[in-house]
Amino acid sequence: MLNQSLISDRTHRMSVNAIREILKVVSQPGMISLAGGIPAPGSFPMDIIRELSRQVIDTYGSTAFQYGPTEGFAPLRHHLAERLIKKGIQTTPENVFISSGSQGALDAVGKVLISKGDKIGVESPTYLGAIQAFDPYEPEYVTLVTDEKGLVPESLETVLGRTSLKFIYLVPTFQNPSGRTLPMERRERIAAILTRYDVLLVEDDPYSDLRYDGEALKPLKALAPDHVLYIGTLSKVFAPGLRVGFYVPPALLEDWLVIVKQGVDLHTSTFNQALAAEYLSGNHLEQHLPHIIARYKPKKDAMLEALATFFPNDFTWSRPEGGMFVWVEGPPGYDMQALYQRGLKKSVAFVPGKYFFVDPQKGMETMRLNFTMANEATIHAAIHILSSLL
């Protein structure tokens, strides 16, 4: 019989995404889940999708179902470039590339850049999906100091002064899991550091369109264009099941990232790219986005209000202006995993924060709360229940 000796060295490093396993547990009926990280299905523009499906078949015919270029469907690249320029990113359609979700871009980045043992700078906590994309390429992680305003620029400079990083991975806006956003002043300092140390930063930006309060901030890509690889997605503002993401790399990496994607999936679904192109071109996104925001903002406010009402003084939490998550920190030594188990018995689920740290010793006292799936009353009740279990 075939046995485990068949498995490659790199694979033995990998493990099941713990959060996906948690999500299976908490998908039981009756469970109130603050655990997920997914958009509310009610936020999908179903009527628009129905109309656009018809329209794509009429407009593009069999072309929308044929093999397409690895770089992406030209009309989609065109409309994304227009949208990115409005965010301050200087680009052309030829510099925008389509990936199979932002996960596809993260995998390609790992494959093209990481040699075994290369060091990658990450936030603490950081996005688990990125770690899962990078791990197979056998990097080492260097934890950068993070506070309630995100990455501390001095920490980055200190690290770069003593070691060489292959790249830095950051979710600067409404981070998953912390909900934190890097302020403009720090963005400018980090951009200057990138240029000074000639180092690459991967800016993962899935949430910035989901802003409920405050003013939009320029992406790092706008500030240090030659040193930032920008990754975006339509999963949070259109539909995640379509798996359409995109990226704008420094010129050096363009060809390599395309070559790598050829070997992984040839190209992203042409039909789904055409749907996305029509969604952007018809101004549907701009018209639909306010509805998504109107749906999520009261949920975020309800969660912050319930935390302020019910949670004790020795717990702190982030106050995000957007995105999908609130990050809670208990007092030092607090065991959030135990709270998770008690919560399950009362049918309230969340994700223990420890899963978002590359150092397995860290984050025991933290939790990630999602506010996009439950309604306001349920969020209020769930936070009340959790507070009674603290």
Added chain:
Amino acid sequence: MLNQSLISDRTHRMSVNAIREILKVVSQPGMISLAGGIPAPGSFPMDIIRELSRQVIDTYGSTAFQYGPTEGFAPLRHHLAERLIKKGIQTTPENVFISSGSQGALDAVGKVLISKGDKIGVESPTYLGAIQAFDPYEPEYVTLVTDEKGLVPESLETVLGRTSLKFIYLVPTFQNPSGRTLPMERRERIAAILTRYDVLLVEDDPYSDLRYDGEALKPLKALAPDHVLYIGTLSKVFAPGLRVGFYVPPALLEDWLVIVKQGVDLHTSTFNQALAAEYLSGNHLEQHLPHIIARYKPKKDAMLEALATFFPNDFTWSRPEGGMFVWVEGPPGYDMQALYQRGLKKSVAFVPGKYFFVDPQKGMETMRLNFTMANEATIHAAIHILSSLL
């Protein structure tokens, strides 16, 4: 400025898929292309797709646009299992996994199995897309002897007697590029060898449904189920732009392949999987497949007839009973690359066969001819033109 030192060791091994570059050259207007390897757009069931899009949105609603399980969309796994059982593969829906095209399965296989320097047995010539999927994981290739009936079982046994292969990669039916099919007797002998040497074989089977003559043959997976990882796709019988493939692995590999896919793209497009599920469930595939076959068979016959009419005696070619390709071999030392250049000047394109060999010294005298894209009269004319340039 960032420079090439950023690129990982593995990436420097990779190169652009030469055939995709050729396809860019030959997509100019007026060019007769026998170079492609893609289905005729007229073979796509556009009316059915239009109806199924409506139906999926009505039946599944937002579920078809939400994140889904990495393993695949349950109704599609169910219908694929039914179909595979009819081919002699003993499986259940839980053992059928969805990939982003068969390319996605090939990438996952490479990632899970190949440690640097591992040996993989391949046909000669072999499918270029598989090599492109495996190369980033830095294997070495061992060329197995192939004749007009495909892999020679004795060659496999000789190699296994003296060296250890991580796995063997085979396209046993209507191979790309050669069009050759492994006869039943060889399948049985190879299955016995796999079991005796306890070695894994990856059976890539994109074309077996496109059979124009002769009787269907059992897949190797049906003969040595514990030692074969079977890969299929809906690209040739539904629509390639949807990027829906699938695989049935030995039990040992199931979990690893899913973990790896989580990091690469989370899952394949839910909408496209739902379209595929409806295509299979409504018997649409069984009803549409005869139309595809009726479209391609006369093209295949036209190409074989034109070759017999126009090509000289010292050229030989495969006589496939299905698939998309005819393989031509010139006399020893013949320079098919030079013919390719002369063909371009007369607006007739094909793919020089050398690109399908892992040994760069081999295949100079060979060419791959595709018969699915041009019509019969054009195929006749193109073969006539090529013969005049020999």
